[in-house]
Amino acid sequence: MISGQHFIAGQWVGEPLPENAAFxxxxxxxxxxxxxxAGMDELALVTKEAQAAFLSYRHLPANQRxxxxxxxxxxxxxxxxxxxHTFVQESALAEARAQMELGRTCNQLRLFASELRxxxxxxxxxxxxxxxxxxRPALRLRKLPLGPVVVFAASNFPxxxxxxxxxxxxxxxxxxxxxxxxxxxxxxxxxxxAQAIAAAAANTAMPKGVFALVHARQHAFSEALIQHxxxxxxxxxxSEQLGMHFQRLIWQRPQPIPFFGELGSQNPLxxxxxxxxxxxxxxxxxxxxxxxxxCGQFCxxxxxxxxxxxxxxxxxxxxxxxxxxxxxxxLTPKIAAHYRHGCQELLQSHAARLLAQGQGNEEGCHTLPxxxxxxLACFLTxxxxxxxxxxxxxxxxxxxxxxxxxxxxxxxxxxxTATLFATEQEFAAQQALLQNLELLCGRMIFAQxxxxxxxxxxxxxxxxxxxxxxxxxxxxxxxxxDRFLRPVCYQNFPE
Amino acid sequence: MISGQHFIAGQWVGEPLPENAAFxxxxxxxxxxxxxxAGMDELALVTKEAQAAFLSYRHLPANQRxxxxxxxxxxxxxxxxxxxHTFVQESALAEARAQMELGRTCNQLRLFASELRxxxxxxxxxxxxxxxxxxRPALRLRKLPLGPVVVFAASNFPxxxxxxxxxxxxxxxxxxxxxxxxxxxxxxxxxxxAQAIAAAAANTAMPKGVFALVHARQHAFSEALIQHxxxxxxxxxxSEQLGMHFQRLIWQRPQPIPFFGELGSQNPLxxxxxxxxxxxxxxxxxxxxxxxxxCGQFCxxxxxxxxxxxxxxxxxxxxxxxxxxxxxxxLTPKIAAHYRHGCQELLQSHAARLLAQGQGNEEGCHTLPxxxxxxLACFLTxxxxxxxxxxxxxxxxxxxxxxxxxxxxxxxxxxxTATLFATEQEFAAQQALLQNLELLCGRMIFAQxxxxxxxxxxxxxxxxxxxxxxxxxxxxxxxxxDRFLRPVCYQNFPE
Numbered sequence: 001m002i003s004g005q006h007f008i009a010g011q012w013v014g015e016p017l018p019e020n021a022a023f024x025x026x027x028x029x030x031x032x033x034x035x036x037x038a039g040m041d042e043l044a045l046v047t048k049e050a051q052a053a054f055l056s057y058r059h060l061p062a063n064q065r066x067x068x069x070x071x072x073x074x075x076x077x078x079x080x081x082x083x084x085h086t087f088v089q090e091s092a093l094a095e096a097r098a099q100m101e102l103g104r105t106c107n108q109l110r111l112f113a114s115e116l117r118x119x120x121x122x123x124x125x126x127x128x129x130x131x132x133x134x135x136r137p138a139l140r141l142r143k144l145p146l147g148p149v150v151v152f153a154a155s156n157f158p159x160x161x162x163x164x165x166x167x168x169x170x171x172x173x174x175x176x177x178x179x180x181x182x183x184x185x186x187x188x189x190x191x192x193x194a195q196a197i198a199a200a201a202a203n204t205a206m207p208k209g210v211f212a213l214v215h216a217r218q219h220a221f222s223e224a225l226i227q228h229x230x231x232x233x234x235x236x237x238x239s240e241q242l243g244m245h246f247q248r249l250i251w252q253r254p255q256p257i258p259f260f261g262e263l264g265s266q267n268p269l270x271x272x273x274x275x276x277x278x279x280x281x282x283x284x285x286x287x288x289x290x291x292x293x294x295c296g297q298f299c300x301x302x303x304x305x306x307x308x309x310x311x312x313x314x315x316x317x318x319x320x321x322x323x324x325x326x327x328x329x330x331l332t333p334k335i336a337a338h339y340r341h342g343c344q345e346l347l348q349s350h351a352a353r354l355l356a357q358g359q360g361n362e363e364g365c366h367t368l369p370x371x372x373x374x375x376l377a378c379f380l381t382x383x384x385x386x387x388x389x390x391x392x393x394x395x396x397x398x399x400x401x402x403x404x405x406x407x408x409x410x411x412x413x414x415x416x417t418a419t420l421f422a423t424e425q426e427f428a429a430q431q432a433l434l435q436n437l438e439l440l441c442g443r444m445i446f447a448q449x450x451x452x453x454x455x456x457x458x459x460x461x462x463x464x465x466x467x468x469x470x471x472x473x474x475x476x477x478x479x480x481x482d483r484f485l486r487p488v489c490y491q492n493f494p495e
Numbered sequence: 496m497i498s499g500q501h502f503i504a505g506q507w508v509g510e511p512l513p514e515n516a517a518f519x520x521x522x523x524x525x526x527x528x529x530x531x532x533a534g535m536d537e538l539a540l541v542t543k544e545a546q547a548a549f550l551s552y553r554h555l556p557a558n559q560r561x562x563x564x565x566x567x568x569x570x571x572x573x574x575x576x577x578x579x580h581t582f583v584q585e586s587a588l589a590e591a592r593a594q595m596e597l598g599r600t601c602n603q604l605r606l607f608a609s610e611l612r613x614x615x616x617x618x619x620x621x622x623x624x625x626x627x628x629x630x631r632p633a634l635r636l637r638k639l640p641l642g643p644v645v646v647f648a649a650s651n652f653p654x655x656x657x658x659x660x661x662x663x664x665x666x667x668x669x670x671x672x673x674x675x676x677x678x679x680x681x682x683x684x685x686x687x688x689a690q691a692i693a694a695a696a697a698n699t700a701m702p703k704g705v706f707a708l709v710h711a712r713q714h715a716f717s718e719a720l721i722q723h724x725x726x727x728x729x730x731x732x733x734s735e736q737l738g739m740h741f742q743r744l745i746w747q748r749p750q751p752i753p754f755f756g757e758l759g760s761q762n763p764l765x766x767x768x769x770x771x772x773x774x775x776x777x778x779x780x781x782x783x784x785x786x787x788x789x790c791g792q793f794c795x796x797x798x799x800x801x802x803x804x805x806x807x808x809x810x811x812x813x814x815x816x817x818x819x820x821x822x823x824x825x826l827t828p829k830i831a832a833h834y835r836h837g838c839q840e841l842l843q844s845h846a847a848r849l850l851a852q853g854q855g856n857e858e859g860c861h862t863l864p865x866x867x868x869x870x871l872a873c874f875l876t877x878x879x880x881x882x883x884x885x886x887x888x889x890x891x892x893x894x895x896x897x898x899x900x901x902x903x904x905x906x907x908x909x910x911x912t913a914t915l916f917a918t919e920q921e922f923a924a925q926q927a928l929l930q931n932l933e934l935l936c937g938r939m940i941f942a943q944x945x946x947x948x949x950x951x952x953x954x955x956x957x958x959x960x961x962x963x964x965x966x967x968x969x970x971x972x973x974x975x976x977d978r979f980l981r982p983v984c985y986q987n988f989p990e
Contacts, residue, residue, distance in 0.1 A: 055930075125953040134947065136951075137943055139949060139951065139954065141954075251743075251746045256964070258967070424989055435550075435554065443984040443986060445632075445987060454634060460982045460984035464981075474982065486937075486959075487967070487969065488938065489937065490938075491941065492940060492943045494919055
């Protein structure tokens with residue numbers, strides 16, 4: 001059922017290599033699926049086909065693109081059992097999560113299909129031939145697709161931000177062919193999703209280069225792909241280090257193209273004393289759940305929590321939650337190693353103290369949840385505390401007065417989200433803090449955990465650098481299509 | 496009346512330097528106005544004040560920003576006589592042009608004011624607390640200003656794309672303080688426009704750092720300005736060479752920011768035989784006017800005209816127009832020298848033949864209009880023909896069949912505009928050409944010269960690179976405000 005091949009030009013091609021095996025992080029063993037490795041031949045073919053497909057795909061009526069997206073959702077649902085089973089083996093995430101993510105992926109596809117069926121009207125300015133001193137021509141503004149898009153799938157959403165996920169869906173909806181570089185952490189799940197897209201493309205008679213999946217463990221392939229002249233935009237979810245490496249390569253192109261990098265965020269929570277007094281218990285529970293869920297592998301999990309100094313009840317509760325939490329398997333050995341290294345660095349640099357850690361052994365992909373504490377004074381001097389630690393850890397930062405928070409908000413690096421936990425009275429009194437938080441993030445939240453990201457037209461998933469490379473666009477929700485469109489004005493055109 | 500000073504933090508400051516004189520290109524002499532030169536002290540002050548102003552200006556109600564913009568228009572009109580007189584002396588452009596450009600500048604300010612008074616509603620998604628499996632939070636999407644913006648004024652629109660021009664107006668409307676780097680070719684006109692903005696800011700009680708004008712002939716100041724952490728976006732109109740130099744500096748910032756470079760365009764015209772047979776005379780007249788008007792110093796003037804081989808009537812008519820045209824003074828000695836050099840290069844490389852040139856002598860800023868001719872075969876092999884020659888020249892390129900044009904359209908570099916001159920019947924038969932032209936430009940025109948750029952919501956002034964650095968945004972029209980805004984989502988916020 002898993003061929004291990006690329007999907008290029010409507011064909012499954014390539015020879016799986018024994019060394020490119022899928023991996024089971026829960027068992028710390030390889031899986032019996034092997035994958036091909038794309039090289040320069042695949043690069044030439046996949047870009048040529050995407051370019052060719054663009055010339056016809058971009059003219060398809062919106063309804064036909066909508067049919068295609070809906071068919072993908074249906075084909076994913078047809079494969080539900082095998083997808084969920086494979087997802088769980090490759091990611092160590094829970095089956096319920098796999099089910100929910102499949103649902104979300106299909107909802108996304110259907111949301112974009114529905115928007116395609118009910119498009120906004122073009123902006124039209126009629127001619128005024130008699131206007132003085134100069135006549136006004138008739139003008140119509142339409143949005144056109146940019147061209148072939150490369151999507152680097154996220155490690156942490158093997159469905160919803162991978163092969164048939166948000167980036168692919170938005171680009172296909174826009175009229176752009178998509179080349180997905182499969183994430184090495186879930187190549188089999190990627191192939192199953194690509195099978196669904198391939199079936200949908202065949203059912204709806206799409207051009208054969210409209211979608212491609214390539215496997216490549218060597219960065220050289222990805223580097224050449226994003227520098228290829230046929231590619232007109234790149235969407236990436238991953239580390240700041242790799243993302244900015246790709247960004248710099250794109251800046252070196254003779255013709256620079258948009259790069260949408262979603263690079264990570266600490267998602268600070270600002271907790272005020274009155275709120276804590278009223279809601280401390282439920283807050284502690286929600287925070288633990290938000291940090292520990294999915295082994296902390298969400299770009300919106302709260303990694304910094306600013307709390308009033310001496311919040312002993314809260315600290316005790318959180319210590320209980322974190323101490324009781326079991327070791328969990330992270331997505332890959334590398335992600336687990338980064339997590340452990342980041343935690344060690346916090347302690348070795350004396351940036352934070354360990355308050356609690358979970359139960360079990362850290363080996364292979366398994367890591368222990370950790371709760372740290374530090375002070376605002378320390379936070380302002382130790383750069384380690386501003387590095388994202390991706391995983392099930394959070395750092396409580398004790399502050400003395402809310403005035404300190406106002407100043408602090410202006411000093412933090414850009415974030416996807418910033419959240420204020422306050423009573424309504426405290427909220428009303430903290431306008432200065434709220435105004436500063438606005439400058440910091442793409443989504444401001446009142447008294448809810450940031451981990452839920454609603455897929456809708458009002459979502460903004462993208463914040464000031466380094467959270468994203470371009471805070472003017474969102475990676476989630478129906479407006480994410482704007483990343484792949486540009487306006488063109490038609491002047492004096494006949495009907 | 497001209498102090499020669501910078502306007503920083505609500506004060507006129509700096510010592511005019513004797514060597515920084517304004518220049519009269521028509522007379523080829525200096526003017527009796529001298530200007531200060533900004534250095535690192537001015538840089539520190541102007542950025543600090545813009546940052547401080549941002550924190551209050553961004554919260555002003557839209558109506559107050561609209562009042563400010565309308566006041567600027569009124570203050571410009573109060574100064575009409577001195578502005579027009581100074582504009583003509585510094586630019587060698589005609590008085591009628593100065594009058595029209597002042598009108599356009601004021602119209603732009605009032606258009607943005609009107610849009611501020613009738614804002615689009617925020618996108619709101621209401622809460623669904625009972626939704627299964629998860630409740631939906633209330634979400635509201637607003638657009639927030641990016642922060643202080645640097646505007647590099649254009650040489651060729653001393654009012655409409657300079658100190659109080661489109662970029663400044665859009666940024667101020669968005670809620671961003673603006674620092675204008677005055678163009679060295681019209682520093683006195685710049686000061687007069689800055690006086691109008693200063694008066695308007697005082698009348699409407701704006702924060703003192705909301706607007707600044709700096710004079711700097713040394714690039715080092717501009718280079719440091721766009722790399723300063725307080726600056727959050729840069730708008731630039733000018734050469735590809737300088738624009739890309741600034742772009743590369745911005746990419747080197749620790750926090751990259753948007754750079755909107757409008758870098759030039761050849762604005763190809765594609766003329767079909769049937770149209771020429773019917774409308775050849777009026778076409779020749781319009782083309783000559785479009786190329787020669789304002790000494791060809793428009794980013795939308797047609798510099799490449801693809802015509803059927805052997806269009807002798809057209810060629811004869813154009814030769815008459817170009818031969819009869821007088822020498823004209825360009826904006827600066829440097830622009831004039833570039834123009835002459837570009838024309839020489841065409842001839843020396845045998846990329847084109849000279850068909851006609853205007854009357855008079857080329858000296859100082861005065862240059863002669865020129866009409867060149869070449870063939871499609873030559874065009875495809877000579878890179879010189881794809882370099883923009885800014886000024887009153889155009890190159891006729893003879894083609895054999897319209898099928899050749901289809902292929903060609905895919906090979907041209909990105910353009911602001913592309914225009915098809917065809918009969919309605921030819922238009923209907925050229926869908927393949929039109930589809931290819933769509934990929935090439937930001938504005939597609941049917942049977943009208945591209946030089947008029949309507950300021951309205953349906954305008955797109957910005958095309959694929961190298962016409963612009965970001966084809967997803969427009970530099971003209973009400974949507975140009977989007978360059979300086981980013982969306983922020985408010986989740987679960989109390990009213």
